[in-house]
Amino acid sequence: MKKYLITVIIILFGLSISKAQSGRISFKNEDISHLLSMDIHTIPNSETEDLIFLLGDQKDLWVYKYDKNYKKVLDFKLDNNFHGIYEKVIGYQVRENSFDLIAPNSSMKKFEILSFNIDDRSLIKKEADFKFSKKEKYLNSFQVKNSFFLLSSDKESTLFIRKLDEDGEFKLLKKFKLDEFDNAGTQISLKKLYTPDLLRTQDFNLFTGFNGENLQAINYRMPTSLSVTSQKTKIYQDESIIHLVMEIEDEFTAIGTIDLISLTMEKNIIPYIKDEYGRYNDHNSYLYKNTLYQISASNDAMILQIKNMQGEVLNQFSLHDGQEKIEFSNTPIMVEGYGYYRYNRELEEPKKFLRKLMKGEMGINVIEKNNNFIIQIGSSDDREASSYPNFTTPSQWSTQIRVLLDKDYQHLSGEIEPTNFDLLSDYQMNKRYKISSYVHSNQESVFLGYYNYPSEEFRLIEF
Numbered sequence: 001m002k003k004y005l006i007t008v009i010i011i012l013f014g015l016s017i018s019k020a021q022s023g024r025i026s027f028k029n030e031d032i033s034h035l036l037s038m039d040i041h042t043i044p045n046s047e048t049e050d051l052i053f054l055l056g057d058q059k060d061l062w063v064y065k066y067d068k069n070y071k072k073v074l075d076f077k078l079d080n081n082f083h084g085i086y087e088k089v090i091g092y093q094v095r096e097n098s099f100d101l102i103a104p105n106s107s108m109k110k111f112e113i114l115s116f117n118i119d120d121r122s123l124i125k126k127e128a129d130f131k132f133s134k135k136e137k138y139l140n141s142f143q144v145k146n147s148f149f150l151l152s153s154d155k156e157s158t159l160f161i162r163k164l165d166e167d168g169e170f171k172l173l174k175k176f177k178l179d180e181f182d183n184a185g186t187q188i189s190l191k192k193l194y195t196p197d198l199l200r201t202q203d204f205n206l207f208t209g210f211n212g213e214n215l216q217a218i219n220y221r222m223p224t225s226l227s228v229t230s231q232k233t234k235i236y237q238d239e240s241i242i243h244l245v246m247e248i249e250d251e252f253t254a255i256g257t258i259d260l261i262s263l264t265m266e267k268n269i270i271p272y273i274k275d276e277y278g279r280y281n282d283h284n285s286y287l288y289k290n291t292l293y294q295i296s297a298s299n300d301a302m303i304l305q306i307k308n309m310q311g312e313v314l315n316q317f318s319l320h321d322g323q324e325k326i327e328f329s330n331t332p333i334m335v336e337g338y339g340y341y342r343y344n345r346e347l348e349e350p351k352k353f354l355r356k357l358m359k360g361e362m363g364i365n366v367i368e369k370n371n372n373f374i375i376q377i378g379s380s381d382d383r384e385a386s387s388y389p390n391f392t393t394p395s396q397w398s399t400q401i402r403v404l405l406d407k408d409y410q411h412l413s414g415e416i417e418p419t420n421f422d423l424l425s426d427y428q429m430n431k432r433y434k435i436s437s438y439v440h441s442n443q444e445s446v447f448l449g450y451y452n453y454p455s456e457e458f459r460l461i462e463f
Contacts, residue, residue: 025053025070025449025460031077033057034453041101042449045094046145052099052118055451055458065118070460080123089114093164094146102148102164108138113168130170136160140217144240144260151235151242153178159244161260174263178244181254181267220288220368223421223439223446226398227380229286230363236287245287253285253294255309270311272296273303282358288366288373295364295377297357304364304377306409315409321351329401330416337397347399356399367419374416375403420446420463427463 032038032055043052049068054061061078093100101114111128132138135154142149150162150170157179162170216231218224220238228234232247244256252271258264272283273296280296280303287293291314294305300321306314317328326333333347335356347353360379367374378400404412424439424446439448449460 024462025051025066026457027064027072027075028457029055029062029451030456031060032062032451032456033059038451039089040449040451040458041089041092043092043094043099043101045099053449053458061123063116063118063121064458074118076121078121078123091141091143091148093148095166100148100164100168102141104138108132111170113164115168126168128168128170139215140235142237142242142260149260159256159258161258161263176256176258176265178256181269221446223424224365225380226363226365226376226378226400227361228363229365230284230361230380232284234287238289243287245285247283247285250281250283253283253292255287255292268309268311270294270307270309273305275301282362284362284364286364286366288368293364293366293375295362297354297362299354299358300351302354302357302377304375304403315405317403317411319350319354321354323350326350326353326401328403328411330404330412330414331402333399333401335397335399353399353401360397360399367421369417369419371407372412373405373407373409374419375405377401377403424448424463427461 039054039056041054043054044050045052050073051066051068051070053064053066055064056062061080062075063078064075065073067073089101089103091102093102097119098115098117100116103112103114104110105112110131113126113128115124115126116122117124132152136152137154139151139153139159142151148164150164152160152162154160157177159176159178160172161174161176162172165171216228216234218228218234218236220236234245236243236245240260242258242260244258246254248254250272252269255268255270257266257268270285270292272294273280275296279298279301281298283294283296285292285294290309292307292309294307296303296305301319303316303318305316308314319326319328333350333353335345335347337344347356357379360381362379365376367376378398381397381399402416404414404416406412427448439446445462447460447462449458451458
C-alpha cells in the first residue's frame with residue numbers, strides 16, 4: 001500500500017442513533033507513528049448500537065469499543081496490523097462479540113477476511129474460499145445492518161448478488177438480467193443502445209470508494225460531489241434497497257431497483273423530454289427516494305424535470321440564454337475550484353452558466369433538509385493547475401446553482417442555509433494537512449472522525 005500522509009477513507013455507516021444520543025468521542029493515542037501510513041475504520045453494530053473504532057499504522061493496531069451513549073467499554077492494542085495478503089477494506093460483517101473486515105486483491109477477484117474477536121482480543125487473517133470467474137467482475141459492496149453483500153456482473157449484463165455468511169463463505173443469493181427493460185409493454189434492449197459491457201470493473205479511489213469510470217456509488221446519507229453525480233451510470237443505496245441507474249444515449253433513464261431482503265427487482269424506463277426544436281443534447285439524472293430529477297441541456301437552454309417512477313412530471317423548471325437571471329435559483333452562479341488553494345467567484349449571466357454546463361461534466365445532486373429539498377445543478381471539470389515551475393497539482397472545478405423546493409416540489413424563495421455536508425467540507429479543508437479522517441452518518445447527522453497528528457488525539461464530531 002502506498003504511504004499517504006493523509007489517508008481518507010469513506011465508510012458507510014447505517015446505524016440509527018436517536019437525537020438524545022448525540023455526542024462526541026475524544027481520546028489520546030500517543031503511540032501511532034506519524035511517519036507511516038494510517039488507516040481508520042468504524043464498525044457499527046446495528047443491533048446493540050455499539051461502535052468499534054480501529055486505528056492502525058503498518059506496525060500495530062488499536063481497538064476501541066464504545067456503547068450507544070458514547071461511553072467507552074474497552075480498548076486494547078494488537079501487535080498486528082490491517083495489512084495481510086490484501087490491503088483495501090471494502091466492508092464489514094458484525095456478529096455478537098466479533099466482526100470481520102473484507103479486503104479484495106488488486107484485481108478484485110479474490111478476498112481476504114480479517115476476523116476480530118473482542119472476547120479474546122485476537123485477529124485472524126484468512127483468504128476466502130471464493131474468487132470470481134474470468135467473466136465476472138466486482139461492482140460494489142453494501143452494508144445492510146450487520147450483513148455484507150457483494151454485487152458483481154458479467155459481459156452478458158447479468159447481476160450477481162452474494163452475501164457473506166457466518167462461516168466466511170460468499171453465498172450466491174440471486175441473479176438478475178439487465179439487458180431487457182419493459183416500456184409500456186414494449187421490450188427494449190439496452191445492448192442496442194449502449195455498450196454490451198454495461199458495468200465495468202472498478203478502480204479503488206480513496207475519496208469516493210470503489211468507483212470506476214462507468215459506475216459511481218452514492219449513499220444518500222453521505223457527502224456526494226458533482227464529479228460523482230455527473231457520471232452516466234450510478235448505483236444508489238437506500239437502506240436495503242439498491243437502485244442501478246443508467247443514462248441511455250439520448251433516449252431515457254433506465255432504473256433497476258433491487259431489494260436485498262426480498263431479492264426482487266423492478267425495472268423502469270423514464271424517457272427524456274422530447275423537444276420539438278432539438279435543443280437538448282446532454283442529459284443526466286439523480287434518483288432520490290423514488291423521485292427522479294432529470295436534467296437536459298445545451299448551449300442555449302436547460303430544463304429540470306421532476307418525475308415519479310412512472311415517468312409522470314411532478315414539476316419542471318426551464319432556462320434559456322436570453323434570460324437575464326435564473327428565476328428558480330436561490331444562489332448566484334458559483335464557480336469553485338479546489339486544488340493547491342480554494343477559489344470562488346460568481347457569474348452573472350445565465351448564458352455563461354449554460355456554456356459551463358456543456359463544457360464540463362453535467363450533474364445534479366439532491367439533499368433533503370427540514371422536509372425541503374436542496375437541488376444542486378452544475379458541472380465538474382478536473383484539471384491540472386501549475387503552482388511552481390515544473391510542478392502541477394490536480395484540481396477540481398465546479399460551476400453550480402442551488403435550488404430550494406418544498407415537499408411538493410414547489411420553489412421556495414430565500415437563502416439556503418448550509419447543509420451538514422457544507423459544514424463538514426469547510427471543517428476538513430481547514431485541517432486537511434494535519435489529520436487522517438473518515439466520514440460516516442446516521443439518519444439525522446453526519447459525523448467526522450479524525451486523528452490529529454500534532455495533538456495525537458482522535459475525535460468524533462457531529463455536524
